[in-house]
Amino acid sequence: MNYGITVAAILTLAIYSFLYKDNPFYKAAEHILLGVSVGYFVAVTVSTTLIPKLFIPIFSEGKLSYIIPGILGMVMFLRFSKKLSPYSRIPLSIIIGVGAGVSIPAMMQAQIIAQMKATMLPINSLSNIIIIVAVLSVLIYFYFSQPHKGAIGVGAKIGIYFLMIFFGSTFGYTVMARISLLIGRLQFLLGDWLGFID
Amino acid sequence: MHRKLPLLICFALGTFMLVQFFVPHKASTALYEAILDWVQIIYAFSLLVGAMMLIKHHAVIASGRDAKERPFSILILMGITVMLVAGLFFGRGEGTVFHWLFQNVQAPMQATMFSLLSFFVASAAYRGFRARNSQAIFLLVAAIIVMLGRIPVGEIISSYIPKAADWILNVPSMAARRGIYIGIALGTIATSLRVILGIERTYLGGK
Numbered sequence: 001m002n003y004g005i006t007v008a009a010i011l012t013l014a015i016y017s018f019l020y021k022d023n024p025f026y027k028a029a030e031h032i033l034l035g036v037s038v039g040y041f042v043a044v045t046v047s048t049t050l051i052p053k054l055f056i057p058i059f060s061e062g063k064l065s066y067i068i069p070g071i072l073g074m075v076m077f078l079r080f081s082k083k084l085s086p087y088s089r090i091p092l093s094i095i096i097g098v099g100a101g102v103s104i105p106a107m108m109q110a111q112i113i114a115q116m117k118a119t120m121l122p123i124n125s126l127s128n129i130i131i132i133v134a135v136l137s138v139l140i141y142f143y144f145s146q147p148h149k150g151a152i153g154v155g156a157k158i159g160i161y162f163l164m165i166f167f168g169s170t171f172g173y174t175v176m177a178r179i180s181l182l183i184g185r186l187q188f189l190l191g192d193w194l195g196f197i198d
Numbered sequence: 199m200h201r202k203l204p205l206l207i208c209f210a211l212g213t214f215m216l217v218q219f220f221v222p223h224k225a226s227t228a229l230y231e232a233i234l235d236w237v238q239i240i241y242a243f244s245l246l247v248g249a250m251m252l253i254k255h256h257a258v259i260a261s262g263r264d265a266k267e268r269p270f271s272i273l274i275l276m277g278i279t280v281m282l283v284a285g286l287f288f289g290r291g292e293g294t295v296f297h298w299l300f301q302n303v304q305a306p307m308q309a310t311m312f313s314l315l316s317f318f319v320a321s322a323a324y325r326g327f328r329a330r331n332s333q334a335i336f337l338l339v340a341a342i343i344v345m346l347g348r349i350p351v352g353e354i355i356s357s358y359i360p361k362a363a364d365w366i367l368n369v370p371s372m373a374a375r376r377g378i379y380i381g382i383a384l385g386t387i388a389t390s391l392r393v394i395l396g397i398e399r400t401y402l403g404g405k
Binding site for chain 2: 139141
């Protein structure tokens with residue numbers, strides 16, 4: 001007997017019991033998932049980041065400069081002390097500052113320039129014309145420094161229609177993804193666990 | 199001092215990381231990569247702080263008098279402990295306890311949680327998908343065509359439905375998404391500049 005399949009099936013049914021109403025079985029499964037997920041991420045973070053990037057460089061390779069990020073990381077734990085918690089802002093400001101500095105050129109390159117480049121299409125097909133009109137009209141819609149009146153108002157209104165198509169198609173795509181997951185779980189329960197289907 | 203020093207560090211590092219992009223010198227690139235390495239380490243510690251806060255919160259409940267909530271907090275603490283001990287001391291490869299727990303507890307439960315949302319999405323669609331005006335009709339038609347285009351029934355009804363679904367996803371929907379992405383990028387750049395210049399300082403907490 002495969003105990004793993006039985007455990008997975010019982011936990012799956014416990015989560016689906018929420019469709020009836022909130023109950024202790026669902027709450028238990030929900031809390032197990034939270035605990036296991038946190039344990040998973042901590043174990044993976046320690047083994048893939050802290051051990052190879054901090055402990056091995058310091059203790060095996062003798063790179064003592066890595067003690068500095070180690071100490072800064074430990075300073076984060078001062079959050080738990082009422083008196084010393086302001087010092088935990090120092091490592092936080094390093095993460096925020098570096099993140100902000102890195103994101104400006106990254107966003108400029110990966111989003112703005114790349115997206116604009118992809119929109120500069122030859123006007124030789126209906127699809128290309130629609131793409132150009134849609135990008136421009138959606139950008140006009142998000143331009144709030146001018147009131148949406150006159151030509152800007154018309155552009156913004158066209159933008160709303162394209163946004164509606166985007167929201168509708170994204171919704172449809174998400175629904176289908178969720179339903180395929182549901183089919184997968186039902187196949188698991190009826191096939192792998194109970195053996196009713198192949 | 200408690201607020202000025204973090205703001206100064208944020209400004210100095212943010213400016214350096216921004217300017218470095220335009221200075222492809224060997225020394226500056228080496229420093230840039232070293233800082234990125236260091237930030238990864240500090241970031242890993244911040245995840246540990248988050249986990250510690252969760253453990254602290256549930257340890258208080260587990261040792262408290264609320265008999266209704268106590269068993270659930272104990273379950274969370276057990277889940278964290280078992281997964282941590284298994285992952286850190288007994289390996290993470292195939293055939294290990296960690297791998298077994300991931301395959302038979304975490305992965306199926308995550309998939310089930312996401313699949314559960316299909317019921318709520320369907321109920322939300324029933325309540326929200328009313329063709330009240332022309333904009334709502336566009337949303338409704340796009341959603342129906344994309345949903346039908348992804349299943350065999352769509353192909354049976356008409357061979358044009360899957361093609362129409364692909365066209366909607368690749369042309370108007372993709373173009374609107376492109377506009378949104380450009381907007382997000384401009385917003386991110388504006389917020390990053392505010393953070394570097396110390397105008398946006400909510401991450402420091404307090405008033």
